[in-house]
Amino acid sequence: MSVVISVGMADYKTARTPEILLTAGLGSCIGICIHDPLLKVGGMAHIMLPTASISLGGNPAKYADTALELLLKEISGMGANKARLKAKMAGGAQMFSFPGKPPVLKIGERNAEAVQKELKKHGIPLLVADVGGSFGRTIYFDVGTGELRIRTINHGEKVV
Amino acid sequence: MEITQFQLDALREIGNIGSGHAATALSTLLQRRIDMSVPKVWAIPFEKISEIIGQVDTPQATIYVKVEGEAPGKAVFFFPVESAEIVVQALFATDQPMDIYCDEMAQSALKEVGNILVSSFIMALTQFSGIALQPSVPALAVDMIGASLEAIFLEEGTLDDMVLFIDTQLTGIPKIEGKFIFLPDEGSLQKLLGAMGL
Numbered sequence: 575m576s577v578v579i580s581v582g583m584a585d586y587k588t589a590r591t592p593e594i595l596l597t598a599g600l601g602s603c604i605g606i607c608i609h610d611p612l613l614k615v616g617g618m619a620h621i622m623l624p625t626a627s628i629s630l631g632g633n634p635a636k637y638a639d640t641a642l643e644l645l646l647k648e649i650s651g652m653g654a655n656k657a658r659l660k661a662k663m664a665g666g667a668q669m670f671s672f673p674g675k676p677p678v679l680k681i682g683e684r685n686a687e688a689v690q691k692e693l694k695k696h697g698i699p700l701l702v703a704d705v706g707g708s709f710g711r712t713i714y715f716d717v718g719t720g721e722l723r724i725r726t727i728n729h730g731e732k733v734v
Numbered sequence: 735m736e737i738t739q740f741q742l743d744a745l746r747e748i749g750n751i752g753s754g755h756a757a758t759a760l761s762t763l764l765q766r767r768i769d770m771s772v773p774k775v776w777a778i779p780f781e782k783i784s785e786i787i788g789q790v791d792t793p794q795a796t797i798y799v800k801v802e803g804e805a806p807g808k809a810v811f812f813f814p815v816e817s818a819e820i821v822v823q824a825l826f827a828t829d830q831p832m833d834i835y836c837d838e839m840a841q842s843a844l845k846e847v848g849n850i851l852v853s854s855f856i857m858a859l860t861q862f863s864g865i866a867l868q869p870s871v872p873a874l875a876v877d878m879i880g881a882s883l884e885a886i887f888l889e890e891g892t893l894d895d896m897v898l899f900i901d902t903q904l905t906g907i908p909k910i911e912g913k914f915i916f917l918p919d920e921g922s923l924q925k926l927l928g929a930m931g932l
Contacts, residue, residue, distance in 0.1 A: 583790075583884065584781045599790030599880025602888050622888055633781070669885035670798050670873040681888045710881025712791045727793045727877050728835050 578714070581605075584636035586619035586645045588652060591718030598712040600665035602682035604638070604689050604705065607662045607715040607722055608645060608698065610654035616717030617645045623681070624688030638688035646696060659698045662722045662734065663689050664713050666705035682706065702734045737777045737923075741932050746775040748862055749900040752855030753914065757904060759850045764824045769905050776899040780887055783880070786899060787913070790880025794818075795834060797848025797874050798886050801856060803867040805922035805929075808886055809852040812879060813912030821847055835876050845872040851904075855914060863929040887917065 581587045581597040589595050591614035597605045600620070609616025619641040626637040634640035650656060666682035686705040693700050704711070704724055714723040725731045750770075757770040776786060784790050795818035799809045813821075815834065822832050822840045825847070832840040849872045856867050875882045900916050918926065 582781060582784065583880075599878040599884065601878070601881030601883075601885035603884050622884070636781075667881065667885065669875045669877065669882050670889075672800075672871060672873050682885070708875075710791065710878030712878065725791075727791075 576716075581618045581620050583620050584622050584633050584641075586617060586635050586641055586648075588615065588617035588645070588648045589717045590615045590652070591716075593717060595715045595717065596713070600711045600713065601667055601669045602665070602685060604663050604665040604682075604685045605711075605713045605715075606638075606642060606645070606689055606693075607664075607713070608649060608659055609715070609717045609720050610649065610658045611660060611720055612658055613652070613654050614718040615649060615652045615654050616715065616720075617649050618713075618715050619645045621685065621689070624684045638685060639692050642689070642692045642696065656696070656698075660720060661693050661698045661700045662702040662704075662715070662720070663700065664702075664704040664711050664722065664724050667707050667709055667711070669708060669710070671708070704732075704734060741927055742775045742777065744927070744930065744932050745900055748858050749775060749855070749914070751861070752858035752900075753904065755854035755857055756851040756914075759854055760847065760904065763847070763850065764821065766824065770903070774899075778899065783883060783899075787879055787883070791878040793877060794879040794882070795844055795848075795874065795876045796879065796882040796886075797845055797852065797872050798882075799849065799852045799872045800870040801867050801916075802870060804865045805863070805867060805918065805925045807916060807918040807922050808889075809855060809869065810883070810886055810915040810917070811848045811851045811912055812882070812915075815876065817911055818844055818876070841874055841876075844876075845874050848872050848874070851912070851914065855900075855916065859916075859926065863926045865926060865929050883915075 576592040578594045595618040597620045606619045621638045621641045626640045666686035712725045753770045760768045796812040801807045834840045
C-alpha cells in the first residue's frame with residue numbers, strides 16, 4: 575500500500591514514487607499533476623483561480639500561474655529535469671446552472687485555459703485534460719507511472 | 735474585514751431566528767417535528783472549510799440561492815444524501831426510494847425545501863437590518879460537497895480570504911440534518927452590520 579499524500583485546496587505537494595498524491599472534491603478548481611517519468615518524482619497543485627493578478631496578495635498556491643511556478647521550483651529542487659516533465663489536469667467543472675441565466679464568468683473554463691497557458695509557457699506537454707462537465711472529481715496521481723485516477727460520484731471512475 | 739466576537743454573536747442570534755423560521759416551515763411541510771440546534775458562526779479562510787464540513791468528497795445535496803438587493807451575497811443549504819432522500823420521501827409521502835441524482839421531481843422538491851430554508855434566513859436578516867434582500871431561483875447539485883461549495887465561492891471570480899459561515903443544524907425525526915451558509919459579497923456584511931447598529 576502506497577503512502578497517500580493529501581493536497582488541500584489552494585495547496586501544492588510533491589512526492590517520490592511510490593507515493594500517491596490525492597486531492598478531493600474538485601469543482602471549478604483544477605488539480606494540476608506534474609511528474610518526471612525517469613526520476614519518478616512529481617507534484618500536484620489544487621488551484622482555485624486563473625491568475626494572481628486578479629486579486630491582491632493572498633496565498634500564491636491559489637492561482638494557476640503562481641502555484642505552477644512554486645510547484646515547478648520544488649520539483650526541480652528534487653532533481654527533476656524540466657525537459658522531461660509531463661502534465662495532466664482534471665477539474666474545471668461548472669457545478670451549478672440557473673435557469674435562463676448563462677453564467678457571466680465560467681470560472682472552471684477560465685481555470686482550465688489558464689493552466690494550459692501556463693504549462694505552454696513553461697514548455698511542459700499536457701498529456702491529459704479531463705475538464706468541464708457539471709460534476710465533482712477526486713483525483714489520485716501516481717508520480718512514478720504518471721497514472722491519474724479520476725473518481726466521481728455519479729459519472730464513473732477512470733484511469734488516464 | 736475584521737469581525738469581532740460581538741458581531742459574530744449577533745450574527746449567530748440572527749441565524750438562530752432564521753433557522754427558527756426554517757424549522758417551523760419545514761415542520762409544516764413535512765408534517766413532522768423538525769428541531770433546531772444552536773447555530774455556530776465562523777469566520778474562516780475558505781481553504782479551511784474542510785475543517786468544518788469534514789470529508790470534502792462526500793456526496794451531499796446542495797441548494798444554492800443568490801441573494802440580490804442592497805447587501806448581495808450567496809446563501810447555501812446542504813445536507814447529506816440520506817437526509818435529502820428522507821426529506822423527498824416525506825414530501826411525496828412515499829416509502830419508495832427516490833433517486834435524487836436523476837429524478838427531476840425529487841430534485842425540484844429538494845430545491846423547494848432549500849428555498850424555504852434559505853428564505854427563512856434571508857427574512858431574519860431583513861427583519862433585523864431593514865435592508866431588503868431578494869433570493870433568486872434556487873439551483874441544485876447532488877455531488878461532492880467540497881466541489882459544490884468551491885464552485886459557489888469562486889463563481890463570481892472574486893474571493894475574499896475570509897468566509898463567513900453561519901451554520902444551522904436542523905435535526906428531526908428520524909434523522910434529517912443539514913448545514914446553512916451565508917456568504918456576503920464584499921461590503922455587504924458591513925452594510926448589514928451597520929444597519930443593525932453593530
